[in-house]
Amino acid sequence: MDDRIATTAEAHEADALPRKRDVHTGGEVQDERLPDAVTRTPVEDKSAAEWAYERLILYIQNFEEQLDNEHEVAMGFAGGEAGVLRIEGLGFFDPDIVTFYGTDETGMRTQLIQHVTQLSVFLRAMPKQVEKATPRRIGFRLGSGLEQS
Template identity: 55%
Template sequence: MGDEINTAAEAAEMTALPRAHEVHSDPKAKNARDQPVPKGVSDTPLTQKSPAQWAYERTFLYLKKFEEGLDDNHEIAMGFAGTDAGVLKIEGMGYFDPDVVTFYGADSSGAKMQLVQHVSQLNVLFRALQKPVAAEPPNRIGFKLVEDLEHDAT
C-alpha cells in the first residue's frame, strides 16, 4: 500500500467484486449483469487496476451493451452537457494510468474530436447517431475494445 489516501467509498470500490445491477421497464432488455465479462477484465484483480483502467473497462462494457441494441443504420456517439460541442462519434477509447480516460472520434461534420476526462469527473452519455453512409456496415467500437482486451490477456 502506498501513501495515497482514499475515502471510504474509494476504498470500498477498490475491494468490491465486479457486479452490476439494472432494472428496465422492458422485461426483455438485457441487463449489464447478464453480459459476459471478458477474460481480460476478470483475470486482473481489482487491487492491481488503476482507477483509469477500472473506469475504462466498466465504461466500454456499457458501450458494447449499448451498441448491441443499435440497428445497422446507427453508430454510437456521446453527447456533451453544458457545452455547444455537440456529439462525438466514438471511434476509439483508452486510458492513461493512473486516472485519465479518453474518447476519440469525430463530430457530425467529420471534424476530429478527443475527450480527455479525469475518472473523478467521468460521465458518459451514449447516443445513437445516424451513420453517414448507408451502404457501409456500422462501425462497432465496443466489439473492438473487447477484442483488444482479450488479446492483451493472452
C-alpha cells in the same frame, strides 16, 4: 437470496469480484457474467483509469447490441456547445485519465480527455455515416483489445 451454501473463502471471493446488474422499466433484471479479461486482474490492482476504461467498453458493447444497422454509437456532451463525438477509439492513461477519440457531426477529428472523477458519458445513437455500407461497431474492437491485454 438463494439456498446455496458457500465456504467462507467462496463468500469472500464472490464479494471481491466485480458484478454488473441492470434493471429496466419492464422489470427485467440482467445480471451479466463479466468477461475473464475484466475479472482476471483484481480491481484493487487496477488504476482508476483502467477500471473505468474496461467498464466503459462493456457499456458501449451493450449499447451497440441494441442498435439497428442505420445507427452507430456516439456520445453527447452536457453543457456548452461541445456537441456530439462519434466514438472511434477509447484509451486510458494511468492512473486517472480516460480519453475518447472520434469525429464530431461535421467530420472533424475530436478527442475528449477526462479525469475519472469527472467521468460522465452520455451514449447516443447517431445515424451511420452515409458512405459506410455497415455501421461501425467500436465496442467489438475495444472488447478485442481487452482480451489481448
